Amino acid sequence: MIADRLFSITALIAVCCLVEITLARDAIRLPKNLRPYNYTVRLRPDIYSSQTDFTFSGSVLIDFDVVQTTNKIVVNQRGLTPENFFLTLAPDSIPANVPRLQELIVKDTEEVFEILLNGDLVQNAKYRMLLIFKGDMPVMGGSGIYVDYYTENGERRHLVATQFQRDATRTAFPCFDEPEFKANFNIELERRESRTSLSNGDLVQTIDLEDGWKRDIFERTPYMSCYLVAFVISDFEHVEFNSDKGRRIRVWVQRSYIHKVNFTVSVAGKIQDWFEDWTDYEHQTSKTDHVGLPNKGGAMENWGLILYDENALLFDPENEPVSFKMRAASLIAHEVAHFWFGNLITCEWWSDTWLNEGFAAFFQWEPLGDVLNWNHGMMQHIRAVNSIKGMDELESALPVYRPDVQLPSQAPSAFSRFTYSKGGALLRMFQQWIGKPIFQRSIRRYLKKFAFKSVVTQDLWDCIQDELEESGVSNFNVTENFNPWVNQRGISRIQVERKSNNLDLTQNRYPDFSGDDNYLWPVPVTVVTEGEAPGNNNVQFTLRQRNDDFTPNNLGNWYGINSRGSGYYRTLYDKAGEDDLLRTLENDISKVDDNQRLIIMDDNLLRFDKSEIKEVEALRFTKFLRNEETAGPWNIFSQSFQEFYSNIVDISNDTALRDYTRYLVDNMYGKVNFEPVVGEAELTKLTREVVSGLACGFGNQQCIDRALELVNQYRGDKDNNPIPADQRLNAYCTSLSYGDNTRENFFFIEELLEETNSLPEGDALFRSLACVSSVSLVNEYLDRLLLNSTTYYDDAGRVARMFNLLDNERGRATLIPRLNDFWIGDYPQGQISLTLVKLCEQTFQESKANEIKRILSERPENFDYLWDILNDNQNWVAEEYGNIRQWLVDNTPTNYELKSVFTGQYHNNQFVRYGSILDFENY
Numbered sequence: 001m002i003a004d005r006l007f008s009i010t011a012l013i014a015v016c017c018l019v020e021i022t023l024a025r026d027a028i029r030l031p032k033n034l035r036p037y038n039y040t041v042r043l044r045p046d047i048y049s050s051q052t053d054f055t056f057s058g059s060v061l062i063d064f065d066v067v068q069t070t071n072k073i074v075v076n077q078r079g080l081t082p083e084n085f086f087l088t089l090a091p092d093s094i095p096a097n098v099p100r101l102q103e104l105i106v107k108d109t110e111e112v113f114e115i116l117l118n119g120d121l122v123q124n125a126k127y128r129m130l131l132i133f134k135g136d137m138p139v140m141g142g143s144g145i146y147v148d149y150y151t152e153n154g155e156r157r158h159l160v161a162t163q164f165q166r167d168a169t170r171t172a173f174p175c176f177d178e179p180e181f182k183a184n185f186n187i188e189l190e191r192r193e194s195r196t197s198l199s200n201g202d203l204v205q206t207i208d209l210e211d212g213w214k215r216d217i218f219e220r221t222p223y224m225s226c227y228l229v230a231f232v233i234s235d236f237e238h239v240e241f242n243s244d245k246g247r248r249i250r251v252w253v254q255r256s257y258i259h260k261v262n263f264t265v266s267v268a269g270k271i272q273d274w275f276e277d278w279t280d281y282e283h284q285t286s287k288t289d290h291v292g293l294p295n296k297g298g299a300m301e302n303w304g305l306i307l308y309d310e311n312a313l314l315f316d317p318e319n320e321p322v323s324f325k326m327r328a329a330s331l332i333a334h335e336v337a338h339f340w341f342g343n344l345i346t347c348e349w350w351s352d353t354w355l356n357e358g359f360a361a362f363f364q365w366e367p368l369g370d371v372l373n374w375n376h377g378m379m380q381h382i383r384a385v386n387s388i389k390g391m392d393e394l395e396s397a398l399p400v401y402r403p404d405v406q407l408p409s410q411a412p413s414a415f416s417r418f419t420y421s422k423g424g425a426l427l428r429m430f431q432q433w434i435g436k437p438i439f440q441r442s443i444r445r446y447l448k449k450f451a452f453k454s455v456v457t458q459d460l461w462d463c464i465q466d467e468l469e470e471s472g473v474s475n476f477n478v479t480e481n482f483n484p485w486v487n488q489r490g491i492s493r494i495q496v497e498r499k500s501n502n503l504d505l506t507q508n509r510y511p512d513f514s515g516d517d518n519y520l521w522p523v524p525v526t527v528v529t530e531g532e533a534p535g536n537n538n539v540q541f542t543l544r545q546r547n548d549d550f551t552p553n554n555l556g557n558w559y560g561i562n563s564r565g566s567g568y569y570r571t572l573y574d575k576a577g578e579d580d581l582l583r584t585l586e587n588d589i590s591k592v593d594d595n596q597r598l599i600i601m602d603d604n605l606l607r608f609d610k611s612e613i614k615e616v617e618a619l620r621f622t623k624f625l626r627n628e629e630t631a632g633p634w635n636i637f638s639q640s641f642q643e644f645y646s647n648i649v650d651i652s653n654d655t656a657l658r659d660y661t662r663y664l665v666d667n668m669y670g671k672v673n674f675e676p677v678v679g680e681a682e683l684t685k686l687t688r689e690v691v692s693g694l695a696c697g698f699g700n701q702q703c704i705d706r707a708l709e710l711v712n713q714y715r716g717d718k719d720n721n722p723i724p725a726d727q728r729l730n731a732y733c734t735s736l737s738y739g740d741n742t743r744e745n746f747f748f749i750e751e752l753l754e755e756t757n758s759l760p761e762g763d764a765l766f767r768s769l770a771c772v773s774s775v776s777l778v779n780e781y782l783d784r785l786l787l788n789s790t791t792y793y794d795d796a797g798r799v800a801r802m803f804n805l806l807d808n809e810r811g812r813a814t815l816i817p818r819l820n821d822f823w824i825g826d827y828p829q830g831q832i833s834l835t836l837v838k839l840c841e842q843t844f845q846e847s848k849a850n851e852i853k854r855i856l857s858e859r860p861e862n863f864d865y866l867w868d869i870l871n872d873n874q875n876w877v878a879e880e881y882g883n884i885r886q887w888l889v890d891n892t893p894t895n896y897e898l899k900s901v902f903t904g905q906y907h908n909n910q911f912v913r914y915g916s917i918l919d920f921e922n923y
């Protein structure tokens with residue numbers, strides 16, 4: 001499952017103000033004395049008799065084994081009202097006594113029905129119980145059985161949908177709602193003529209009932225956990241096709257979007273076929289439905305019926321950037337991967353969630369190499385690995401395997417980004433460590449052995465161990481080598497010191513949290529050297545102790561650790577090693593694999609983020625960008641330097657940083673230019689997105705001219721947007737920072753924002769507004785945000801716009817003299833403090849800091865907390881800025897110096913696109 005609540009712009013805006021609501025629940029774990037194996041569920045959800053209150057009625061037959069004699073049945077339920085209960089022997093049981101019902105107790109806090117019998121259920125006998133019940137369906141509940149809606153031609157159209165993971169199947173019918181209790185499910189849904197119903201299996205029969213109701217009977221599901229049951233009752237339309245392997249696949253969305261599912265159709269079948277080939281294990285349902293729901297957020301891998309937020313299935317290549325395409329394809333691959341990893345084999349309990357989600361996170365990139373010819377390894381880095389490494393450096397980091405998760409109420413924390421992204425990153429490392437062929441054969445063995453069962457982590461290790469041994473590898477202990485990676489939180493950093501032809505290695509958790517556990521990892525070390533081809537796959541050495549040394553092959557004059565970037569660790573070189581590596585990169589970038597270049601940049605730029613080195617030292621690691629052509633390093637650069645840029649840009653009109661950045665970027669901009677080229681790689685598009693954002697933002701005249709030309713053309717003919725999909729944010733932003741038409745463009749963009757119903761387009765328009773650079777325009781914008789703001793935007797919109805504007809140096813400069821307006825107009829009072837913190841964090845120019853202090857000290861409120869921030873920034877300027885400036889000037893050729901005063905605005909929104917709506921909040 002992927003929960004993604006940041007799918008809409010409104011949700012994005014509201015995120016700063018959300019308060020997590022925790023329900024008073026204290027659900028218990030079920031006893032293991034009964035095991036269900038077959039369910040027949042019949043439900044009649046009513047979305048027809050009311051527009052506001054929705055109920056359903058239903059019955060469930062559960063056949064179960066008695067593992068241990070008991071006179072009590074405990075089944076999960078949440079919010080259900082029981083109406084009747086019957087018990088009999090199951091058809092395939094041994095002869096046994098059937099006790100009678102003594103009492104059915106509804107325990108709402110524990111989320112169970114406790115069914116007391118007047119005698120024992122006999123061990124080894126099989127029983128069948130029937131429960132009849134009623135329940136309510138919340139509107140847009142997002143969990144359990146719920147009602148969703150969309151509007152068509154002004155009419156609200158209701159539909160029924162489900163989200164049962166982790167433990168909400170119990171809202172729809174009484175069940176054994178834990179992943180290890182697998183069973184077959186026969187689903188029967190009752191509906192009116194006007195709707196279609198879908199469930200995991202294919203429709204086998206429709207029966208006409210009284211009063212215009214119909215009953216759809218679906219084929220039996222595979223043997224599976226009950227959180228994978230799903231259904232939808234809607235009036236959606238669909239596209240149907242067969243994959244190359246002849247698998248039936250359908251894509252369902254609301255009628256007016258059906259023309260936008262072409263991309264999903266083009267990849268969904270290929271991806272599913274890929275998994276059949278890779279795993280050598282047949283797909284298990286006779287059809288796969290991909291359904292886009294209006295207000296879901298995220299996606300859920302129900303077997304045969306994947307439910308998504310509809311935005312995920314609606315990629316429009318003409319008008320949406322490649323980053324959304326990557327997102328759409330990888331999300332589909334993630335969910336389809338679960339058919340094998342999660343559905344066929346399921347974690348026994350949520351402490352092993354990583355066996356579901358880590359695998360899905362790994363396999364959401366893997367097939368895209370073959371299916372779409374994408375550089376999937378680098379995409380995984382850009383989208384998932386880099387950010388999870390950053391999170392793993394926090395004191396709050398969590399391990400991948402979570403033995404502490406025992407109760408249902410603790411389960412949500414097992415669905416953290418560590419389980420997903422780090423789990424996926426570790427699998428990539430393990431794959432490189434034991435080699436791709438053995439990795440694949442191990443996983444095939446694991447699937448064959450544990451299909452339709454539930455597993456714990458050791459089961460996976462055992463399969464890999466067996467495969468290694470069968471392949472003749474006898475000296476590799478899988479449990480010893482792999483367990484520390486999933487059991488220990490945090491990330492390791494290897495400090496390298498070269499001693500003649502030896503490398504001396506020391507490992508420590510990074511950063512060093514004093515008093516923290518004394519972690520050690522078995523670190524697989526890969527090395528590229530002067531004498532080795534780049535991208536050497538082999539692990540040359542495993543560092544097991546705190547400190548050890550080894551002699552790499554052909555060390556020569558330089559070397560680089562983590563040669564394919566798959567190792568989940570950081571590297572810190574000694575000074576000479578660092579110099580040798582940087583010199584190599586500047587002379588011939590191709591000596592080092594592109595994924596390793598990304599790692600080198602990431603490992604080192606973060607040292608400046610963590611104040612471990614000075615900015616001026618970190619800048620050394622940016623010089624090779626002049627020759628860099630791949631998306632990864634550019635991406636890291638733009639993300640890591642976001643803060644740095646905004647600090648420096650605030651200080652003065654000094655163009656040193658702008659000149660240097662333009663020097664770095666001009667080369668690559670000259671290669672990618674503004675317009676996409678037919679047939680080019682997706683990552684080239686992504687590189688262009690980053691590079692041209694920097695080029696236009698830092699004064700590349702060709703880039704600026706082209707952006708202005710296209711926006712002006714668009715303004716003249718609003719029905720035809722000539723701006724390439726990947727350049728929208730950049731072009732809109734540029735059109736508000738440069739040129740003669742910034743005023744017209746500003747109001748044009750506001751108008752477009754009002755009219756668009758495309759999420760990516762809306763996102764680009766919204767964020768570009770903060771690029772506004774003319775002082776009079778910023779003042780008008782501030783009037784709207786601070787004074788007569790309710791005319792224009794709601795509270796959340798106002799705060800989000802203000803936060804965006806504060807990333808803009810001109811926005812800050814114009815706001816400061818108007819600080820008192822925060823208390824004059826209707827800016828949300830609860831947000832003033834946070835807004836001022838953000839302003840001060842980004843204020844570095846002394847005169848601005850002084851003006852803030854002067855204005856705020858005349859107010860009655862206490863602002864001591866701001867003075868520290870402002871003073872820290874001033875100290876930083878005094879100590880660092882001179883050196884940084886000198887370095888920038890020294891490293892920029894003189895012909896890159898801007899002769900005139902720089903007038904454009906660079907807005908660092910360019911940087912954050914991978915961290916905004918493209919990210920999963922609860923990955």
Ligand SMILES: [Zn+2]
Nearest residue numbers: 001002357360
């Ligand atoms: Zn998932």
